[in-house]
Amino acid sequence: MINNKSPIKPRTISLFSGCGGLDLGFHQAGFDIVFSNDIEKTVEATYRHNLGEILIKDITEVDIDSEIPNDIDVILAGIPCQPFSSAGNRKSMDDHRGGLFESVMNIIDKKKPKVVLFENVRGFISSKDDKGMPMPQRIENELFEHGYRTYWKLLKASDFEVPQNRHRVIIIGVRDDVKGDFVFPSPISSSDLTVSTVINNSILDDEKFEVWPLSPQAQLLSSYIPAGGSWKNIPDDVLPERLKRIRKEIKRYRSPNFYRKFNLDEIMGTITAAATPENSGILHPFENRRYSVREIARFQSFPDDFKFLGDSIPSKYKMIGNAVPPRLAYHIAKSVLEQVF
Ligand SMILES: C[S@@+](CC[C@H](N)C(=O)[O-])C[C@H]1O[C@@H](n2cnc3c(N)ncnc32)[C@H](O)[C@@H]1O
Numbered sequence: 001m002i003n004n005k006s007p008i009k010p011r012t013i014s015l016f017s018g019c020g021g022l023d024l025g026f027h028q029a030g031f032d033i034v035f036s037n038d039i040e041k042t043v044e045a046t047y048r049h050n051l052g053e054i055l056i057k058d059i060t061e062v063d064i065d066s067e068i069p070n071d072i073d074v075i076l077a078g079i080p081c082q083p084f085s086s087a088g089n090r091k092s093m094d095d096h097r098g099g100l101f102e103s104v105m106n107i108i109d110k111k112k113p114k115v116v117l118f119e120n121v122r123g124f125i126s127s128k129d130d131k132g133m134p135m136p137q138r139i140e141n142e143l144f145e146h147g148y149r150t151y152w153k154l155l156k157a158s159d160f161e162v163p164q165n166r167h168r169v170i171i172i173g174v175r176d177d178v179k180g181d182f183v184f185p186s187p188i189s190s191s192d193l194t195v196s197t198v199i200n201n202s203i204l205d206d207e208k209f210e211v212w213p214l215s216p217q218a219q220l221l222s223s224y225i226p227a228g229g230s231w232k233n234i235p236d237d238v239l240p241e242r243l244k245r246i247r248k249e250i251k252r253y254r255s256p257n258f259y260r261k262f263n264l265d266e267i268m269g270t271i272t273a274a275a276t277p278e279n280s281g282i283l284h285p286f287e288n289r290r291y292s293v294r295e296i297a298r299f300q301s302f303p304d305d306f307k308f309l310g311d312s313i314p315s316k317y318k319m320i321g322n323a324v325p326p327r328l329a330y331h332i333a334k335s336v337l338e339q340v341f
Pocket of ligand 1: 016017018019020021022023037038039040043057058059060078079080100319322323324325
């Protein structure tokens with residue numbers, strides 16, 4: 001792991017920490033994470049092993065005064081994306097998940113850090129709040145009312161040494177009394193980010209078989225798909241009825257490309273928490289299986305010495321798919337360190 005020797009170690013709170021992808025990047029850049037929180041028990045062992053203490057508790061029930069430390073420089077909030085998704089959640093800011101955002105704002109109000117960071121999916125840009133206001137504008141207004149100016153940008157993980165096509169919106173709030181505009185890091189050229197860099201590296205024996213098995217149906221369908229292919233390679237008579245119907249009216253379903261199997265010379269698609277073979281590029285190009293836990297961790301740029309602990313293999317796929325790629329986080333963190341501290 002990289003250990004930044006910077007003498008300045010901004011005191012950082014991590015909310016919605018998950019297994020710690022965002023936190024690892026900030027830690028590597030020299031930030032001191034003094035408090036972490038997540039509601040999900042399954043991330044606890046992994047977070048503790050790799051990064052340290054974590055409080056497992058619903059953030060809306062955490063006592064800000066007695067449980068969260070003071071003298072804070074940075075708040076990281078990888079808030080779940082659902083409160084901001086317009087699909088099926090029109091009252092986004094009023095329901096319980098919208099309440100998460102209010103909890104974060106309450107913590108910001110009490111701790112008054114120099115910098116706050118929110119992370120969200122690409123759809124956040126076009127989603128709207130309950131009054132029809134675009135979410136980036138809504139967040140900007142909220143932060144403004146709390147004394148922060150906002151900078152946001154859609155970043156492409158593969159521009160920051162991550163071997164994966166993944167877009168994430170990063171929103172940075174800088175406290176009004178901190179001088180200067182925040183500039184996001186510029187893309188970095190990397191020599192090779194293709195699937196081959198991940199799967200042609202050897203894997204420790206005890207991690208080789210840490211694989212979430214495919215259902216018998218997914219395994220059958222996958223057996224028809226060559227490296228670089230997708231469900232388009234599966235003959236009609238093998239497809240389940242649901243997929244047959246979609247294929248018949250493919251335009252109506254916006255031409256989905258299910259069961260994508262990326263080839264060695266392609267960049268991997270977005271790793272998702274659900275890791276379904278239908279909707280993510282989770283299929284190994286040559287072996288009829290999902291990628292292993294270690295392989296998807298590499299696609300997310302976790303170093304091989306970052307261990308994923310716990311008994312449930314699906315929960316490891318979930319925490320990895322939920323994470324901000326640590327290399328992307330590291331480059332954002334370095335920019336924050338250089339410009340604000
Ligand atoms: C997108 S993930 C965060 C990923 C993390 N920042 C990383 O880089 O690895 C969102 C996290 O919010 C957590 N979460 C959801 N509701 C919560 C709540 N009410 N209180 C605390 N954590 C919550 C989830 O368990 C999940 O781990």
